[in-house]
Amino acid sequence: MLSQAMPSPEICDRARAAKDARFDGLFFTAVRSTRIYCRPVCPAPTPKRQNITYYPSAAAATAAGYRPCLRCRPELSPGANQRGGEDAVQRALALIADGALQEGSIETLAAQVGIGSRQLRRVFLHTAGATPIAVHTTRRLLLAKQLLTETSLPVTQVALAAGFNSLRRFNAAFVEGCGMAPTAIRRQRIETPAGMLSLRLGYRPPLDFAAMLAFLGKRAIPGIERIGPHSYERVIGPAQASTWIRVTADLVKPELRLEISETDPRAIPDIVRRVRRIFDLDADLGAVHAAFADDPLLAQAVRKRPGLRVPGGWDGFEVAVRAVLGQQVSVAGATTLARRLVDAYGCERTPAREGLDRLFPTPESLLDAPLETIGLPKSRAASLRSLAAATIAGRVHFGAGQRLQEFVDALVALPGIGPWTAHHVAMRALSHPDAFPAGDLVLQQVLGGEKRLSERDTEARSQSWRPWRAYAVLQLWHLSGDRPKEKR
Incomplete structure (x- = not known):
């Protein structure tokens, strides 16, 4: 702390x-x-x-x-x-x-x-x-x-x-x-019910929990996550020893409630850490908003949605695969491809909860997989196999403490992965606060108004927002009244 x-x-x-x-x-x-x-x-x-x-x-x-x-x-x-x-x-x-x-x-x-x-x-x-x-x-x-x-x-x-x-x-x-x-x-x-852990996770207000759930819900992978208007559910852990978690918001205190089914106690710190990352609970929005105060557009966005944070992901490899699947297709299209990928290459869980019965594919399971059979173009299937190979070899990893540029460089060295995808993954898998996909068309449109900014000008405009540019991305996406429809 x-x-x-x-x-x-x-x-x-x-x-x-x-x-x-x-x-x-x-x-x-x-x-x-x-x-x-x-x-x-x-x-x-x-x-x-x-x-x-x-x-x-x-x-x-x-x-x-x-x-x-x-x-x-x-x-x-x-x-x-x-x-x-x-x-x-x-x-x-x-x-x-x-x-x-x-x-x-x-x-x-x-x-x-x-x-x-x-x-x-x-x-x-x-x-x-x-x-x-x-x-x-x-x-x-x-x-x-x-x-x-x-x-x-x-x-x-x-x-x-x-x-x-x-x-x-x-x-x-x-x-x-x-x-x-x-x-x-x-x-x-x-006093708590036996067999179920319930933990309080604090944050500094404000937190727009509904917006977080809406963002995550559009990208939820069927069989692995279930996200409604008031809760986030997921199955985690090995296929033969699955753990169920559920996250809801306390209606009075600035806290989320994390429920965990029976699990190895040694897994609890990691579960708590990942949930805090998904909902960005350690963000200091006071510092973020202070950095945006002199920008009229972002100041307007913050006034409208002061509790916006950067939604994270449970697993770095999963986030990266989802980002590659989303290249050049809509959010709904990427979710369809993710469901096909999980059905084809993800293991079944036993015992399973209703609707939560799958394990996300491992890098090893995708290394030589004929991914074209689920409807992927050859180039994107090759990108996923290259990502799996780089992850197995350690050339790409999603651990903590990485420098942003080093992580981006490692990802863009892979075929078919550009800066947009790399920065998007850094935002959600690493929770890097300064990740900024300058090539995002919606950002360019919102910042440019009637004349869309170039990627170079978008990058230049963002310099005064450092080191909190990922938060600017979320604010501008919401301010646009739309979300990027490609590669998300």
Whole structure:
């Protein structure tokens, strides 16, 4: 949980006094008299200012010896690690969220972001107020605290979900980080039905959940996803051990509700991370909108739809395949092709839920597949096979922490994949906030008015929106009153 830059003490004071949810996760309030740290929205009585210290992350407060509040529950605060840039801290945070320090070392993490391990520690201490290991450990313990509070999972399974293979080490780490034993937290547990996990996922308002569902619903793959006006459902995991998830919006609190059927507890962090990415729950729209304030067109779009975010995808390879299928056809046409692809090359699930019974094809299953038989042109079938081969070989991957241009270059090196497709995949598979398909015809039309802009001029116009151009894309698509009808 790390912010773009922690707000000034004066702003923190005002946000804390107003219990302003827009600042939730952007800073934490530590109270010296109680040794507890809280979210800005904490309902507890406001402490005296002289007893307060502000910290940029939960990890920083924990490192300073504070324990998380039981009332406002810092584990529910949205992350704030989407800072827009591509600096070492931003990329390392994404890798940590992806589990890089679960088995890997600081040295490996530093090498992945291109700096030395000592320098990585220094920049983390300067920006996050804590080391990378402390950030990783705090993330694990706060997830454990949430599972202890909101689910009936046994403590041993909570320890596994939090990445601890030893219950003794888990208990010791939990007492050190949270100030009490896991069993004491368990007594705070909310009653939930057995066999089903239900977790709260916080975000900073506003969130246009209906618009997210509408976007995702038009691109839903039959047999794998089911998206209605109020919920998102999907089956995940291996074909023989499927897990069902459902996401709905809380009607009162700035939270989504994530339901998970029985699953391996070690899969829970990844499920939570992917759902947060799909609905862009860690976005700081305040920073995004500030970057658009001087552009009349985008300022108008934000006023109309302040809660628009960038919808992500569950799996990077799936998003990339869907993008290639959508080249030169309508959204509906691409969905038809996706259904044929899944029927022909996706495995059946057992047991299956009604209408959710398929597994998306793997790269291996498409490597030598005669994809022309589902109605694809030869060139597009060849592009999909090349994508599958590059994914298997590791020349293209969809992991966290990548630089945008490096990812785009890797994709456009494949036959039949151009910058539009590459940036579209970066938007949805990597959740890269600065991805920008400048060749998009709708963007060119909206920006140019009666005279459509060229791709070069569209790219030039977008420079002042960096590093949030992906959000501009969504705003402009909606402002157009239409969606791009090709290659989506």
